[in-house]
Structure formats: C-alpha cells, structure tokens
Amino acid sequence: MAEHDVKVTADKNSEITAEQLITENLDIWTTAIKQKSASGRGSSKKFSLHGIKKLRELILELAVRGKLVPQDENDEPASILLERIAAEKAQLVKDKKIKKPKALPEISEDEKPFELPKGWEWTRLTELAEIGPRNSELNDDSEASFVPMPLITTSYKGSHGSETRTWKEIKKGYTHFADGDIALAKITPCFENSKAAVFSGLINGVGTGTTELHVARPIPDTLNPLFILLYLKAPMFLKVGETKMTGSAGQKRVPKDFFANNPLPFAPLEEQYRIVAKVDELMSLCDALEAQTEASKSAHQTLVETLLGALLLPSADANSPELAESPECSVENGSEPSFDNSPERHFIESWQRVAEHFDTLFTTSASIDTLKQTILQLAVMGKLVEQNSNDEPAAKLLERIAIEKMGLWQQNIISKPKPNTAISTSETSFHKPLGWEWVRLEQLFNIIVDCPHSTAKFQDSGLLCLDTNSFKQGKLHTSKFRFVSQETFDKRNARLVPLPRDIVFAREGSVGESVVIPDGIECCLGQRVMLFRPSVQLEPEFLRLTISSKGALEKLLSIHKGIGAKHVNVRDMRAYLVCVPPKEEQRRIVTKVDELITLCDQLKARLSDAQTTQLHLTDAIVEQAV
Numbered sequence: 001m002a003e004h005d006v007k008v009t010a011d012k013n014s015e016i017t018a019e020q021l022i023t024e025n026l027d028i029w030t031t032a033i034k035q036k037s038a039s040g041r042g043s044s045k046k047f048s049l050h051g052i053k054k055l056r057e058l059i060l061e062l063a064v065r066g067k068l069v070p071q072d073e074n075d076e077p078a079s080i081l082l083e084r085i086a087a088e089k090a091q092l093v094k095d096k097k098i099k100k101p102k103a104l105p106e107i108s109e110d111e112k113p114f115e116l117p118k119g120w121e122w123t124r125l126t127e128l129a130e131i132g133p134r135n136s137e138l139n140d141d142s143e144a145s146f147v148p149m150p151l152i153t154t155s156y157k158g159s160h161g162s163e164t165r166t167w168k169e170i171k172k173g174y175t176h177f178a179d180g181d182i183a184l185a186k187i188t189p190c191f192e193n194s195k196a197a198v199f200s201g202l203i204n205g206v207g208t209g210t211t212e213l214h215v216a217r218p219i220p221d222t223l224n225p226l227f228i229l230l231y232l233k234a235p236m237f238l239k240v241g242e243t244k245m246t247g248s249a250g251q252k253r254v255p256k257d258f259f260a261n262n263p264l265p266f267a268p269l270e271e272q273y274r275i276v277a278k279v280d281e282l283m284s285l286c287d288a289l290e291a292q293t294e295a296s297k298s299a300h301q302t303l304v305e306t307l308l309g310a311l312l313l314p315s316a317d318a319n320s321p322e323l324a325e326s327p328e329c330s331v332e333n334g335s336e337p338s339f340d341n342s343p344e345r346h347f348i349e350s351w352q353r354v355a356e357h358f359d360t361l362f363t364t365s366a367s368i369d370t371l372k373q374t375i376l377q378l379a380v381m382g383k384l385v386e387q388n389s390n391d392e393p394a395a396k397l398l399e400r401i402a403i404e405k406m407g408l409w410q411q412n413i414i415s416k417p418k419p420n421t422a423i424s425t426s427e428t429s430f431h432k433p434l435g436w437e438w439v440r441l442e443q444l445f446n447i448i449v450d451c452p453h454s455t456a457k458f459q460d461s462g463l464l465c466l467d468t469n470s471f472k473q474g475k476l477h478t479s480k481f482r483f484v485s486q487e488t489f490d491k492r493n494a495r496l497v498p499l500p501r502d503i504v505f506a507r508e509g510s511v512g513e514s515v516v517i518p519d520g521i522e523c524c525l526g527q528r529v530m531l532f533r534p535s536v537q538l539e540p541e542f543l544r545l546t547i548s549s550k551g552a553l554e555k556l557l558s559i560h561k562g563i564g565a566k567h568v569n570v571r572d573m574r575a576y577l578v579c580v581p582p583k584e585e586q587r588r589i590v591t592k593v594d595e596l597i598t599l600c601d602q603l604k605a606r607l608s609d610a611q612t613t614q615l616h617l618t619d620a621i622v623e624q625a626v
Helices: 018-023 026-031 050-064 078-094 225-233 235-244 256-261 269-311 343-356 365-380 394-410 486-492 540-547 550-559 570-575 583-625
Strands: 121-123 129-131 143-147 163-166 175-178 182-185 196-198 206-209 213-218 264-266 437-440 445-450 463-466 482-484 503-506 514-516 529-534 577-580
Touching: 026 050, 026 269, 026 583, 050 225, 050 235, 050 269, 050 583, 078 121, 078 264, 129 256, 175 213, 182 225, 196 225, 213 225, 213 256, 225 235, 225 264, 225 269, 235 256, 269 343, 269 365, 365 540, 365 550, 365 583, 394 437, 394 445, 394 577, 445 570, 463 486, 482 486, 503 540, 514 540, 529 540, 529 570, 540 577, 540 583, 550 570
Parallel strands: 143 206
Antiparallel strands: 121 264, 129 213, 143 163, 175 206, 182 196, 182 213, 437 577, 445 529, 463 482, 503 514, 503 529
C-alpha cells in the first residue's frame, strides 16, 4: 500500500475490509512496540505492544461507527426500534416501575461527530435505559453478588468477578445493578482504563458494588447490551469523557449527565448482534497476534542470552599444569599456549555464531542491554582485549599496593591492613588469564566505607550530595543532583571526604550502579551508597566495571537472598574475590569497553528512532481508517 494509504468502509464493495486491515498490516501491528520507562508494579514486562493495542482500539471504533460489518437493507431500521423502546419506556413510567426521565432536546447536527450509516440513528443512553436503577424485590437473608472495583476488568467483553454476600449486608451504601445492566467506572484512572461491564451470572440475578459506577438498565429485550458496552469502551467516547471529568487531581469523575446524555450511535438490532460477533472474532485474532508476538520476543531474547552466555563460559588457565599436559595444547619457543580444542577455541566459535547473526539478534532494547552486560562481563574475565606478555604481571602490582597500604597505615590515614586470606580454587569463578591474579577487594582499595546512616535534608540549592539518583551506567546525571546546606555537608563528611577517583556504589535500590568521582567535584554521600577508594596503582574505572559486573552482583546479592530489600554490605564487598589484570591491560580494557558501549548506545538510539517511526505509522493508519 503506497504511503500506507489505508481506507476502511463498511459497504459490500469496501476497498479494504476489517480483516484485510489486520492481515495486510501484520508487520506494523506486531512490530510497533513501545518501551516502558519502568516495568511497573506487578509486571515484569518492559514493553507494550502498542500496535496491537491500537488495533484493538480501532476495532472498537469501527464497530460503533458502523464500519465493521456491511449493512443489510432487510434489517429493521434503528428509528423504528427507538419508537418501540420509547413506547415501552412510557408504559413502564405509567406503571410506576421506573421514574419519568427529564425531557431532552433533540440531538443537534453540531453534536453529531460523524455521519451514520444507513439505518442507524443518533440517540442517548437515557432514551434506551433506566439510569441509576435500584433493586427492591429481594429478601434480606437472600444471597446476592457484591462487585468491588478490582473485580471489574478492562476486557472489551465487560467480564467481572463477584463476592457472595447477604442482601442485608450490601443493599445500603452501594451501587445497585442486576443481570443485563451496563456499568461504567466513573473515577480516574478506572474510566480512562476502560473499566466497564455488562453484569451477568449474579447470584439471584442481582448485586451491588462500588459506588464509583454509573449504571444503566436497558428496557428489556430491546437491544444488545454488549453493543452499548462497545460504545462505552470506544476511543471516541473515552476521549470526550476525559474532557468532561470534574473534581480534583486523583479524584476526577465522569458526570452522570455525560454517561446518560452523550450522543450514542445506535444500530439496527440485527446489526448490533453481527457487530458484537465480529468484534469477538477480530479480538480473538488480536489475542493470537499478541501471544505470537510475545512468544517471538521471548524466544528471541532467550536466543540472545544463550548465544552470549556461551561467550562467558569459564576459560582455561594458561598456567594450568593439567592444560599444559593436554594433547590439544602445544607450546613452542616459549610462546603462549595454542589450543586446537580449547576453551579459547570454543570462545572464538561462540563469537562467530553471534557475529554471523548480529543484525537479527540485536534488534530490541532488551537484547542490546544484554549485549552491554556481556561486554562488561567479558572485560572483567580478560576476554575483551588480548593479553600482552610484556605487561608487568598483576603479582608485581599487588606487591606495590601492599607497600602503599602499609605507608598509609603508618601515616594514620587508614586502618592497619589485615593479612591476606588464602584463596581456594573453589572460590574462583573462572581461570585467570595470563598475568592476572585473584585478589579480595580489600587488598585493592585503601578504603571501603558505608554512607552515613541518616537521611540528608535536601534543599533547592547548595552543596552536592550524591545519592543513588545521581548516577547511572557510570555517568553522573546533573539533572538528578540534590543539594544540602553547608552544615549538613560538613556533618556527612566528618568521617570521610569523598575525593576524585573514589568510586560511589549503590548498595540498595539500584544495586550495582556506580560512578567514579571526576576531578572538580566536591560532594558528600547520600543514603544507600558506599564509597571505594582505590590504590593509586590502579585504574578506578576498571575497578568500577569489576564491582558492577553482572557476575559480581549475582554473587553478592545471592548472599542476602530473601532478607528484605536486595542489598549488599561493606563486609561482603571487602571479602569479594576479583581477578585483577596488569595495569596496562586495565587501561586497554577501559578504552575498549568505552568504544563498544558507545557503539551499543548508537545502535540503541537508531532502534529507538525506528520504533518511534513505527509508532507514528501505526497511529497514522488508525487515523486514516476511521
């Protein structure tokens, strides 16, 4: 379809039917995906299927505009049906079964938002039903249904749950309804979320529920209540309803007059049933599309994690005597070992599989995030850059660090260093690369301390206080900075003043987020962070990557699994085992990580632009279709 010029009409010679609209735009409906800024309470999804959501809305809109099924000239016109409803309603008033409604003027041309198909008429819900009915014919001890707001769904079918109560418990102070009644949630955000129902299966046919409902009881056997429900859930009704809400923020409500009197497009009875059946059919197609799309995304992410996970399998220790004696390993002229059937060969083959399918693997935000995590993990495992036999081994570096720490102790700058504890093979998570050494964090950092255990009193301006909101993915976010007074600043720094090259690490909340304090920044520490001061012999950015790597966080968080909010503590961090490379390699790793993460961010930005275009395209198709 050139320039996505979509047309949908309801006559038998329609250029594109509703089914065609779905099937001929499958790629658009299923690929228009919106990333969420947060997953949301009670939900693990970090995306929403925007295209399918818009398709569902379009189906409802087409339904109530008469564009979903062809009209049949043999159907009794809605005008005759409305005359019959008016007569029956007048008789009910005469029999004192319902109250006489207030007379309303005819719907003017200005109030009609679009032209109706042949056989349809504009009306109001108050002309079709009793608004706000009451139940009376029930014994106090009889059972009835009670329906609180959480049991009313947002489903287009208007499904709901209920609780069993005695009538005397619930007959006063609640909204009354019966089987076949149509209800609309009137309070924000339930109204905007399309909470509405056609009640069915109520105990003894009656019930009561939340007071935040408007209820209409149709004149018996004159209409299909599910057709009216489609109107209450259609975007055309919800958008206007939002503009009519009254009350304060968080407590806004749709007025009863809007519910009862807003112009309603009314179809012939036979067509109402055809429309409801067609909506069922098309919504089932949407369900299938949604399930297929989510399954595809899940399978795609599983594939990405599996292929990238293969890169992280432990590699062999080049100094391992078992490996040196292996027939697959050969060492010539003092060079590094070469492997024909080694973990290094496995790594190369695993990367080749990723590289061959790179364009199809990294097509989602989640897959790119997984790639980023893998890059960081490869970095701290020594798999990101080549080792250089000319680099000074990490063992020599550790000797100098030990001397440095003793000097700081003698100057009363730090506490006396503790003797190094033995490291067993069972503690290590991979074989160390050439020139690397396993070491506990307390051997690398001169200081590891917790933040003050008090809440800082923030103000609009003043001195910088770094908390977990201030940094993300190794960068300071100035828009999130928070400030304190000089007095608070001095109190929080009484124990230790943060300095450039120090690492601030989130120990609660966004655990693992960290940043190296750059030159020119003066700050104190907020809550839920700890500070690491590395030896001057080390690259602080490499150490930041090490303590924030996926492997480190999984290990540290597992220690306190099930004990309150996820967190790590200073004692665990001091004892945590890392593999440290030569200083020259630390620098090469940091440079390579920066380069690769920048490429990932560029890839993610292009993906975001493409997704935004896809969302706009979806919205444009919907607008053209109605």
